[in-house]
Amino acid sequence: MFQTFEQSASPEQGPPRLAALRTELAAEGLDGFLVPRADAHQGEYVAPRDDRLAWLTGFTGSAGYCAALTEKAGVFVDGRYRVQVKAQVAPEFTPVDWPEVGLAEWIAEALPEGGTVGIDPWLFSVDQMRGLERGLGAVALRRCDNLVDRVWADQPEPPMGEVFVQPVDLAGEAHGDKIARLAKGLDKAAACVITLPDSLAWLLNIRGSDVPRNPVPHGFAILHAAGRVTLFMAAQKLVELGDHLGPLVEVKTPEDFVPELEALDGPVQIDPASCPVAVLDALEGREIVEAADPCLLPKARKNAAELAGARAAHLRDGAAMVRFLHWVDSQTPGEFTEIDAVVALEEERRATNALRDISFETISGAGPNGAIVHYRVTEASNRTTAANELLLIDSGGQYVDGTTDITRTMVLGEAGAEEKDAFTRVLKGMIALSRLRFPAGLAGRDIDVLARAALWEAGLDYGHGTGHGVGSYLSVHEGPQRIARTGTVPLEPGMILSNEPGFYREGSYGIRIENLIAVEPAPPLPGQNVAKMLRFETLTWVPIDRRLIETGLLTAAERDWLDAYHAGVFERIAPLVTGAVRDWLEAACAPL
Structure with a gap:
């Protein structure tokens, strides 16, 4: 059954809630109050009680701030949410491109004569507070009670989940x-x-x-x-x-x-x-x-038991994904919706009898919705698929032995030349990281360029990191390792990361291909003069849509990698599926 845990919020609800908050600002003698998407525990994900940013603004992304001032209210979002925020907030809220525009600097400019801005000291880290104080200039920062909690009449109770x-x-x-x-x-x-x-x-x-x-x-x-x-x-x-x-x-x-x-x-x-x-x-x-x-x-450095669990979870999850992809190919475009796809995929995962939960709200974006990087389908936004458009599915499962996260982009019919070109360039980036050997001591920022190089050759790019860490039956986003320009932590054996380059044409389509990979030692090569080399073990075994590949753009080495990957998919997953699904898998894994 389709469900979402996001707070009920809409653009229409934002203005009266903002007005109520401003009444509290006046009572406290404040010129503004900062509302982050955060809780007292400073994890990335928040319980419904703590989803104050969504309740106030309507924006449901996983990161951001609202600077609610007496005369204006900025909603600060990063590159993943630039499209999404426009559809979710009322005109009373101004979307701000963050971190290109700093939160503190924006406030300092909005309050040029100085002023005082309140924060809940449980919802900001020490580093965040210091950054604010450096950038605020003449604007003072005051610790205070949470003013959103004062006006949120039906705020949920603190969670009391069983441990x-x-x-x-x-x-x-x-x-x-x-x-x-x-x-x-x-x-x-x-x-x-x-x-x-x-x-x-x-x-x-x-x-x-x-x-x-x-x-x-x-x-x-x-x-x-x-x-x-x-x-x-x-x-x-x-x-x-x-x-x-x-x-x-x-x-x-x-x-x-x-x-x-x-x-x-x-x-x-x-x-x-x-x-x-x-x-x-x-x-x-x-x-x-x-x-x-x-x-x-x-x-982050997974031990042998955790890595074994991850491999087992990914085989189980891979079989569920294959059954789902077969289902997609069995449908007629125009006769199923984004939510239908979410429900079908979750049913396949639950059929394993091992799923504890999905690892995040499934992203099911058809056509232009696929261009919204962290799109969350709702009953209001639910789109019926159409022939020859792309369907992007980003999803994962929580199993007691591992956490999965996978994205596949499929064509519902015949792909256009532009889509195939972009898809193949994204694939080239994913393959480049999958094949990489690199000296120990390098961080994610040192290899991120490889995932983007083929896109850059065509003047294209994507506005999110290439990879995040993944927990062991824990958070699907785990630090401190990541593959991004901001990834400064050296990669070490045992770390699990995502490998997910993408491309998004606003208003048309989105493309992302994601496998999970684990860092492992690389065997030495003859004549090697680097003391220690590392490489990636692929954990995800699910076919990549060959109909979207412009084979002429792939090098011989890239074609060999993809053929070997698909052979590995069939070897591992075929014993876990039967009948028409196995036949579909065999065709999907055929050499280029």
Whole structure:
């Protein structure tokens, strides 16, 4: 059954909600209030209660801000959402291209005589606050209560999802060993504050259900250098854990968190990129050590058990995708809709009897809707497919042994020359990364160009990163690694990333091809003078639409890679499907 967890919001609802917020601004003596898409835990995804940006503006993207001033209101969105925001916000809200236009600089210009802007200190990280203070000039920043919460009459209650154990045979390491290992790394601090939900889940080998599509619990933790953890989480969430947490983990209520921070002795470590300002305020007077969340890199470097789980999850998910792609090819364009495709795909994943949830709201964009990079189909936007147009499906599954994320673009009939040219250039970029060998120590920014080079040759590009990290039955977007111009963290064995170049013609079509890949050591070559080389293991095994490929644009090496990939797809997936689906798969995997 089609459903979405996004807040109910529309352009018409925005103006009265903005007016109510401005009434609160006047009462507080403020010239503005900043509304990020964030919660107190500073994860990427938020529970319905915390989706304040969508409730106020109507914009439902996964990142952005609203600067609600007394005379104007800017909605700041990155390149993924430039098309989407135009359709979702009322004229009272001004879309702003961010980060090209800085949030602080825009506010400073909008309030040239100075002024005061309020923030909820739980919803901004220390780094974000510092960036705002640097850019605001004469504009003052004031911590205050959340003014959106004051006017949101039917705001949902805080989530209280059940917390459950991630078994050690899937996690690959007992949580007691993780605690000991990370505690030893706190050589300059007596304690470390952890707020990110996926870090908390990974460290304690637990999963939860407080955030839609992400198996993470809301809570806070303090990791002590002595090798123990204080966990701040509502007791009603933990009833199913039994004695899993053990003597190394002391459980307290969320209300105890701030008093416990205030009582800490010795240096305290925080990650300024994710630590809320309110936490830093509570630690006033203590020596602060600033360093990255100690869970980030260990979590990103998947161990053997996690990699084995990812491979198994992708085979299961690949078979579901193949059954779905066969279904698409069996339909008549004009007789099924974007939502029909979403429902059909989710049914195939649920038929595995292993799906815990989808890993994000499925992107099903037909024709011009495919050009909206993070399009979310609704009953209002649902488009009926048409002959000879493109259908872009970006989706994934949450399984106990792994998280999947895959995009395929299909033609519903015959593709035009422009679409085939663009598709092939996107494919060339995806193949370039898939075939790459590279010296250890390089980061995502060092290889991002390879995914774009064929598009650049034609004067084309895309406005999003090429790849994000992916968790192990955790968040489908996981840092710190990424393949993008901004990806500065060196890639290491065990890291799982997406490989997803694309191209989008606004008003016409969208193209994206996405596989998940894992970093692994590359065997040495004769005469190699680089001490250590890395390469990518492909995890995703699903056919790529050969009807959209302009074979003359591919080099011999690229054709060989694609033929070998399709042979690998058939070898792995054919035993998992039968009858007409297997016949379809065999044809889809035929050599070029």
